[in-house]
Amino acid sequence: MLLRRLAPAMRHHLVVNLQPIGMVYEVMQRRLRAPQPDLSQALGSAHKIHGFARAALSSCLDVVTWLVPEENAAMPLADGVRECAGLLASNLSFRGYGLRNEVGPLPGQVRRAALRTMLTALLIHATDEQPSPAELVLTAQAGAEGAVLTLTVRPAQGAGGFATEAGYRGLAHQDLEALAAAESVRLEREGWCWRLSLPWVGSAQA
Structure with missing residues (x-):
């Protein structure tokens, strides 16, 4: 899906x-x-x-x-977020969503497959639920056990975008929970704010 x-x-x-x-x-x-x-x-x-x-x-x-993801491949969180944002930015913009990436460098690395899966799924889920126009803001901080990536969705002013994915069912919260369980990622939601806790690869970070 x-x-x-x-x-x-x-x-x-x-x-x-x-x-x-x-x-x-x-x-x-x-x-x-x-x-x-x-x-x-x-x-x-x-x-x-x-x-x-x-x-x-x-x-x-x-x-x-x-x-065909490499299960053991790891990467810095900021690099992975930039990669996912670059992949989806044009599609999101066409649909009426602005994506602002405020994730800076953090110590340590996370699993590339987990980050790619969860972040792209989360962006799709959030835009399925929140009509355009809206602004998506990505931030992150380092925790003792992993990186905490936060997505905040805010309604915005302006014209709505265009529907480009007719025929596909929306990604539900249950879908996100299933993906998070498969990738060993903790998923939390408070209103229009989602948090992904991605474990560090290798030694724990301070």
Whole structure:
């Protein structure tokens, strides 16, 4: 269910670096057809294509780690939050939600699979429940046993967004609880504020 809801964002993540390749190729092709082609410009276009191709390959490999997660992989909380926010930001914005990431560096690391699963599921669940326009604010603090990641949802002014996921049922709180239990993450809710307690990987933090 979660991967189905993430599919549009993953699709965008995959193609965003592929689309410019065709446009750059067409420009390069026109320049090479000139009576006296500027080889330096053609070389510049080739470098751009190479850069986009490398970025596209990196995106493909990254999506594979979402589909087949490495259970023991760990990462700093701030890096994982930034990654999840980047994946969903465009989709959320189109639907009328602003996402503000205020998570700074924390000592220690958390399980990448647990963070990815719980944060993306939480963002989807919260926006399923709170109509747009709304603002989503992410903050975090370090605890003795793990990182505590907080999502606060506030109604906002402005026009609502567009429905982009018709046909999918919403992620219910029971779904979040099941995912949290599977990932050994503590889930708490107080009104429009959710907290995820993600255990540190390795030695406990002070």
